[in-house]
Amino acid sequence: MKKYILKRLLTALPVLLMISIGAFIMMNLAPGDPTDLYITPDATPVQVEATRTALGLDQPYPVQYVRWLGRALRGDLGINYSTRYPVLPILVSRIGPTIVLMGATLLFSYLVAIPLGILSARKHGTWVDTLLTGGAFVGVSIPNFFLGLGLIYIFSVRLGWFPTGGMSQLGEESSILTVLHHLILPVSVLSAFYIANMTRYMRATMIKVYGENYIRTATAKGLAAQVILTKHGIRNALIPVITIIGTDLPRLVGGAIVTEQIFQWPGLGRLTIMAIQQREYPMLMAITMLSAVVVLFANLFVDIMYAVVDPRIKYN
């Protein structure tokens, strides 16, 4: 197992390199230039050129890439053009809020969705199932911006129960309680999709598992329904569900771009939007690489979990 993990980590390196090259090329192919955005309109071409030279943007692309790579390997992710602040501390300050937001969302979603999916499957074909399947359909379909604005209107503007956005009130001491208070609306919005999605998967998987012959064997043994569900049903249903969790995990840092924007959540999603709009190339590269690393780790985690849950899977 250790050998397998080491091998996976080593093969991840060339993958990351390819991703960085791809991201760098795409970024530079996109129209626009960082200097356009923050140089005053009356700047002379000489001044613009001087700025480009100062930022290293006058160099050929391969040279720029190699310079970026060399610095990145030494832990220097560059600076934000507009503010002249280094990228790394900004990035780090934004990771926390996003992990809090998405972690709460995923945890809450799975806690709700897995039992709902099992219930739906066990009540397959009854009104309970129809209701849950219909609800899941709505949850998957409803756009985040619409649900977000709707919830803000009802619960913040009309009822005044929750803040309209942010992670804490200005001038207020930030505590776990205030963060929780601020979390409720955005987590509700984001969970709608994850709950709906996972409920549907869990339902489909459980229906499939309950059609398997080993469930019939368990029934013929005279086991109680509860025992069949926990010992024979859920364990086998987990295998496909782990795949879904694996695809959800990168969202922990990928953030929720639209929802963070609506709720002014100080996370990576909003940072990404800003970085794109202002052509902050070093920041974009840093965010892309961070996402890539997380995706690779999530995949590795999923593969390891398969082996934990399913004895048929072994890595040698």
Place this chain on the structure above:
Amino acid sequence: MEETTILEVKDLAVSFQTFEGVVQAVRGVDFSLKKGETLAIVGESGSGKSVSTKAINQLLPKKNTLIERGEILFEGKDLLKLSEKEIQKIRGNDIAMIFQDPMTSLNPTMQVGKQIAEPIIAHKGVSKGEAKQKALELMDLVGIQHPERTYKSYPHQFSGGMRQRVMIAIALACEPKILIADEPTTALDVTIQAQILDLMNNLKKDLDTSIIFITHDLGVVAQMADRVAVMYAGKIVEIGTADEIFYNPMHPYTWGLLASMPTLDVEQTSLYTIPGSPPNLLHPPEGDAFAARNEYALGIDFYEDPELFKVSETHFAKTWLLHPDAPEVIPPAEVIRRKEKFRYLNSEKRMSKTVGGEAYGRRY
């Protein structure tokens, strides 16, 4: 053999609600099972043999199964009237099952030993350690080598034959009074089949369990059964002792089945097949369901279903040919040969309870 009846199925009729309509899978089946005997139920796919036995343990899907009528009496209780909790106490404990496909019948994520110990814990109220001990004994009993080591194995590490041994160990775990084996050897290759059948025969002798053996393979029946019931289109068309069914068959469908068995001792150029296919049980035909495929069908077969005619105390067949007014017909050559042997055996008073597989044409 003790002659106490342990299970009695009376006029059982089971239908399934499907999108196309109601399928009448079992249309009135009567049979009984005595203590220690093996009853084989034979028939084509869809003849209702599996459904009739799954009804005993209430293993049919609740959602679309309709028990139209009938009773299944076990120890004075009608199993069809029991609640889910009550039938749970009987499943695996008094009445256990072995299924057709050992490759998919075991939980892939649970150690085989634990799967064997499970019903013991559920029914016998023993500790986990005692259940494990018993499971190890069972593994030894069914011929799994090194139980201590293989207890912790997973099903994918076992071959099909070994998995079926595990299934048998599970079924025997609580020393059931009745063992229902639903085509337990169909998915196995012939040498493994023979091993599993030998194992079941030996266990039956040791444990005195009654067995209902479902199969479409008459060769297997010959090796296993004391009595045989032949099913067609949801009804039993002929029932009798193994000797009566094999050597003195009365129903044209049984004739067809016997004639379509490959034999070693007759020079065969081609194998007989019963023409046509079984009727669609969404709309069972009027009269005898077999009439359309029956070259011996009488006029009455097409509008009136025959009753079971008595041939002997143990032998009944559902065909108008046994009516006193029915014309004499000549059965297929293979059947005549068998009947001659039956008369010879009877006159010599040499009929034995268990006849070697050879006489039935197929040998394992």
